[in-house]
Structure formats: C-alpha cells, structure tokens
Amino acid sequence: xxNYDMNRVAxxxxxxxxxxxxxxxxxxxxxxxxxxxxxxxxTAIVSMFMAANPALMASVALGPMKWVLFIAILAxxxxxxxxxxxxxxxxxxxxxxxxxxxxGLLISPMIAYFMGMDGGTTIxxxxxxxxxxxxxxxxAGYVTKKDLSGFAGFFFIATIGLLIAIVVNAIFFQSTMMxxxxxxxxxxxxxxxxxxxxxxxxxxxYEGDVPEAARSKAIFGAFMLYxxxxxxxxxxxNILGIMNQE
Numbered sequence: 001x002x003n004y005d006m007n008r009v010a011x012x013x014x015x016x017x018x019x020x021x022x023x024x025x026x027x028x029x030x031x032x033x034x035x036x037x038x039x040x041x042x043t044a045i046v047s048m049f050m051a052a053n054p055a056l057m058a059s060v061a062l063g064p065m066k067w068v069l070f071i072a073i074l075a076x077x078x079x080x081x082x083x084x085x086x087x088x089x090x091x092x093x094x095x096x097x098x099x100x101x102x103x104g105l106l107i108s109p110m111i112a113y114f115m116g117m118d119g120g121t122t123i124x125x126x127x128x129x130x131x132x133x134x135x136x137x138x139x140a141g142y143v144t145k146k147d148l149s150g151f152a153g154f155f156f157i158a159t160i161g162l163l164i165a166i167v168v169n170a171i172f173f174q175s176t177m178m179x180x181x182x183x184x185x186x187x188x189x190x191x192x193x194x195x196x197x198x199x200x201x202x203x204x205x206y207e208g209d210v211p212e213a214a215r216s217k218a219i220f221g222a223f224m225l226y227x228x229x230x231x232x233x234x235x236x237x238n239i240l241g242i243m244n245q246e
Contacts (some may be wrong), residue, residue: 028205028218035222039100040229045105051112061108069106073095077104077227084220092219099223103230110234114241122244126237133191133236134229139203142197148196155196158189180242183235192236194228201225227240 050057060068076099085096112120141148148182162185169178209217 025202025205028214029202031218032201032221032225035096035219036225039096039222039226041231042097042100043104043107046101047108047111050105050108051115052120054112057108057112061105064110066106069102073099073102073106080223081220084223085216087216089212089215092216096219096223096226100226107230107234110237114237117241117244122240123237126233126240129236129240130229130233133187133232134194134225137191138198139223141198143236144195144199148199151192151196155189155193158185159193164185164190176242176245180239183238183242186235187232187239190228190231192224194232197221197224197228 006213050061055164059065078094080095080099084092086092111123162182165178165182166186169175200222201217204214204217204221
C-alpha cells in the first residue's frame with residue numbers, strides 16, 4: 001500500500017512538473033511571437049513613413065544606397081546573435097530594432113510602388129497570405145515530433161543559392177520570369193525554414209532559465225521568425241505584382 005502511494009505521489013509530481021513546463025513554454029512562445037509582431041509593426045511604420053516622403057526615400061533607399069542597406073542587413077543578421085546574447089537588454093532590443101528599421105527602409109520603395117499602383121490592395125493581400133502561410137508552417141514546426149535539425153545544412157545552402165540568384169538577376173539580367181521563379185522558390189524554402197526555426201526556438205526553452213537568459217532567447221527567437229516573415233512577405237508581394245501584370 002505504501003509503495004502504491006509513493007508511486008501515485010511520484011506520478012502526480014511528474015504530471016504537475018509537465019504541466020508547469022507546458023505553461024512556461026506557452027508563455028515563452030507567446031513572448032517570442034509578441035516580439036516578432038512588434039518588429040513587423042515597426043517595419044510597416046518605417047516603410048510607410050518613407051513611402052510617404054519620396055525625397056527622403058530616394059536619398060536613403062534608392063540607387064547605390066539600397067545595396068548599402070542590403071549589406072547592412074546581412075551584416076547585422078550575422079552579428080545579431082552575439083549582441084542579443086550579450087547579457088545587456090538594451091543592446092539586445094537595439095539590435096532587433098535596428099534590424100527591423102533597416103528592413104523597413106529597404107522595402108519602402110516596393111511599398112511605395114504598390115501603394116501607387118492600387119492603393120495598397122496587393123499589399124494587404126500579400127500580408128494576409130503571408131500571415132496564413134507563416135502561421136500554418138510555424139504551427140507545424142511547433143507540434144511536429146519529427147526532428148527537423150537535419151535539414152539545417154540544406155536550408156543554409158538553399159538560402160545562399162537563392163540570395164546569389166536574386167542579386168545576379170537584379171544586377172545583370174533583370175528578368176521578370178527569373179524574378180518570379182526565384183520568388184516562388186524563396187516562399188517554398190522559407191515556409192519550411194519557418195517550421196524549422198519554430199522547432200529550434202521551442203527546443204531553446206528551459207524551465208529553469210534566469211530572466212536574462214529567457215529574455216535573450218525570446219528576442220533571438222523573434223529575430224529569427226521576423227526575418228522569415230518579412231522574407232515571405234516580400235516575395236509573395238513580388239509574385240502577386242508579377243501576376244497582376246500578366
């Protein structure tokens with residue numbers, strides 16, 4: 001009887017601990033998504049402000065400056081993990097905010113073009129499709145039991161290859177068909193990357209994290225998902241724009 005009671009107590013404690021972990025994980029993931037949403041909202045504000053000020057946009061985001069912004073985004077994407085996990089909350093927030101700002105500046109000419117073309121209808125459609133795609137693939141990454149870490153190498157190579165193709169087409173060929181094909185491939189790849197990243201962010205969670213570590217992980221998770229969301233949005237918008245021209 002005593003052994004039975006001890007086993008029952010052990011099972012109760014295990015169930016309680018699992019419930020606490022689940023609740024902590026949900027809170028952590030909600031924090032990640034909230035940070036990501038704030039980054040997306042800030043990018044929208046920056047891009048809309050720039051689109052409403054053509055002279056400023058021309059000096060900051062057009063011509064050679066767009067390549068400066070592009071390189072700055074790549075550089076910040078490389079160094080951001082070190083900044084976010086520096087242990088300084090201000091530096092972490094600043095790195096994430098700077099990343100969202102740079103993206104807003106870079107895509108502002110694209111936003112201005114579509115605002116002038118149809119008053120933003122295509123932008124809204126692209127945003128809705130992006131939200132549905134992102135939500136579905138992120139949910140898939142959260143609930144799947146399959147380990148997606150084995151795809152990391154493929155995702156890295158595919159991203160580099162697509163990046164090179166986009167830059168080469170923008171500089172040399174300027175082909176609409178190539179732009180459409182690369183955008184479709186980018187959407188497919190980054191939909192899968194979103195699932196992979198969500199699983200990795202989930203795996204980063206640890207119940208006993210000190211507040212500073214938990215905050216850094218949440219910001220870094222938001223940083224990862226934000227990049228995928230914006231990339232999906234840009235290329236879905238490009239696909240819709242090309243299709244509207246047909």
